[in-house]
Amino acid sequence: MELLSPVPPGWGGSLLRGLLSSVEIAVGAFGLGLLIGICGAYGKLYGGPIAKDLWAVYTTIVRAVPELVLILLLYFAGTDLINRVLVMAGYEPINISGLVAGILVLGFVQGAYSTEVIRGAILAIPQGQIEAARAYGMSPILMLKRITLPAMLPFAIPGLANLWLIATKDTALLAVVGFNELTLTTRVAAGATKAYFTFFIAAGALYLLLTLVSNVFIRRIERWARRGMPSTAGA
Amino acid sequence: MSMAGTAANPSPLAQDGAAEALHIESLHKKFGDLHVLKGVSLSARDGDVIAIIGGSGSGKSTLLRCINCLENPTSGVIRVNGEQIRLKADSHGHTIPADRRQIERIRSRLGMVFQSFNLWSHLTLLENVIEVPVHVLGVKRDKAIAEAQTLLDRVGLAEKRDVYPAYLSGGQQQRGAIARALAIQPRVMLFDEPTSALDPELVGEVLKVIGDLAREGRTMVLVTHEMKFAREVATHVVYLYNGLVEEEGPPEEIFGAPKSERLKQFIRSIG
Numbered sequence A: 001m002e003l004l005s006p007v008p009p010g011w012g013g014s015l016l017r018g019l020l021s022s023v024e025i026a027v028g029a030f031g032l033g034l035l036i037g038i039c040g041a042y043g044k045l046y047g048g049p050i051a052k053d054l055w056a057v058y059t060t061i062v063r064a065v066p067e068l069v070l071i072l073l074l075y076f077a078g079t080d081l082i083n084r085v086l087v088m089a090g091y092e093p094i095n096i097s098g099l100v101a102g103i104l105v106l107g108f109v110q111g112a113y114s115t116e117v118i119r120g121a122i123l124a125i126p127q128g129q130i131e132a133a134r135a136y137g138m139s140p141i142l143m144l145k146r147i148t149l150p151a152m153l154p155f156a157i158p159g160l161a162n163l164w165l166i167a168t169k170d171t172a173l174l175a176v177v178g179f180n181e182l183t184l185t186t187r188v189a190a191g192a193t194k195a196y197f198t199f200f201i202a203a204g205a206l207y208l209l210l211t212l213v214s215n216v217f218i219r220r221i222e223r224w225a226r227r228g229m230p231s232t233a234g235a
Numbered sequence B: 001m002s003m004a005g006t007a008a009n010p011s012p013l014a015q016d017g018a019a020e021a022l023h024i025e026s027l028h029k030k031f032g033d034l035h036v037l038k039g040v041s042l043s044a045r046d047g048d049v050i051a052i053i054g055g056s057g058s059g060k061s062t063l064l065r066c067i068n069c070l071e072n073p074t075s076g077v078i079r080v081n082g083e084q085i086r087l088k089a090d091s092h093g094h095t096i097p098a099d100r101r102q103i104e105r106i107r108s109r110l111g112m113v114f115q116s117f118n119l120w121s122h123l124t125l126l127e128n129v130i131e132v133p134v135h136v137l138g139v140k141r142d143k144a145i146a147e148a149q150t151l152l153d154r155v156g157l158a159e160k161r162d163v164y165p166a167y168l169s170g171g172q173q174q175r176g177a178i179a180r181a182l183a184i185q186p187r188v189m190l191f192d193e194p195t196s197a198l199d200p201e202l203v204g205e206v207l208k209v210i211g212d213l214a215r216e217g218r219t220m221v222l223v224t225h226e227m228k229f230a231r232e233v234a235t236h237v238v239y240l241y242n243g244l245v246e247e248e249g250p251p252e253e254i255f256g257a258p259k260s261e262r263l264k265q266f267i268r269s270i271g
Helices: A012-046 A049-064 A067-088 A098-124 A127-135 A140-177 A182-193 A196-225 B060-067 B100-107 B125-135 B141-154 B170-182 B200-215 B227-233 B251-256 B261-270
Strands: B020-031 B034-045 B049-054 B075-080 B087-089 B095-097 B110-113 B188-192 B220-223 B236-241 B244-249
Touching: A012 A049, A012 A098, A012 A140, A012 A182, A012 A196, A049 A098, A067 A098, A067 A140, A098 A140, A127 A140, A127 B110, A140 A182, A140 A196, A140 B125, A182 A196, B020 B060, B034 B060, B034 B236, B034 B244, B049 B060, B049 B227, B060 B075, B060 B188, B060 B220, B095 B100, B110 B170, B125 B141, B125 B170, B141 B170, B170 B200, B200 B220, B200 B227, B227 B251, B236 B251, B236 B261, B244 B251, B244 B261
Parallel strands: B049 B220, B049 B236, B110 B188, B188 B220
Antiparallel strands: B020 B034, B020 B075, B087 B095, B236 B244
């Protein structure tokens, strides 16, 4: 047990820092994915033919290729590409931090799934409510902010909650590119102490804890998003 | 008010000097090959209550929805409050509003009431009523709330201000939707079959509210199946048949002494 102590020589502090990194990446990636998802859903629903095709290519490819492959591809090829472009344009190559790269790569993947969740949720809004917003002179941006997003939220929450939980676990994939999130930290700790069982059980418990805490928030958000909808309980 | 598109017989109201609120001229609307409106004209002066009647598929709802470009007319002229809606052709050859800001501004002064109420389900009744004044028209929130209270009181829903639409009856929702329309201080109110989705016992409460508005001189265009009501409150009745104005005139003439054979038949069948 002293192996898990938060003060050295215990590894508990490292594990918690790993968890924190995982949460940071998950929050960033989920947020970025949400932004991409809103744009993607709008592009797919209301965009011109070219925008529709581009978004379709994006969601199809990202959802077709295994995430691990995408992460390796985007992480190494992506940073390489950015630096080549910078060098060609006459700038110094930059060192992209693992955190930023992780958020960008996972966010890019999340965005494809978010696009479909949000598109479905927007389609589930009773059409008359959108029409009323148009009939009263709302601009497209105002309508998005005041009507479309809040009205689609109750339909999107279950799908988005799934995506959030997937995001927390997908951070483990970043271990393969050497980013110090929870899984890599666990492996290092386990390798150094040979206490594989202890550390992986501990990591598992931390992932479970993250999910349980998430569930509390998700339930609250869902209750708030569904405030205008009669409860289905007992119906 | 006057009506072109039929025989040149200017309505007596056309000379009474009230300002023109709405003017439509040779309006056409095609959905693909389907020619729904085939050149309809009508105009309303301040205080006019125009009832549009007609059978299913006559184009009456489409006509109403073209006024605020919820449906874009294929061709024709629409003037609201003396301002003509500028239209242009898009890359597919469809007619669309040329200036988004103009159409948004015009829409924000046309109070539309829908058949299926269309209150925003994530907002309480009060929030529904103040939504457009606060976020589109830029009215201060306190002022908008005070006005909304008065309006909700007037449609008999003062107690329900913090209730979400899903928890209201159809009649209450429609009265709330009328309060939402009134809150923008509309130049013209547009009613699209406001009682067609209601249970029979709830129709009366909604018609009473609309009738009161008509009697206080609100300008309105009303698409309805309630012939008795149209006869009571309208200053002018337009009978649409197959995308054209078949007959129009004061309600006592339209219902009391219809000239067209189709209108006679329509009134018998409804009646």
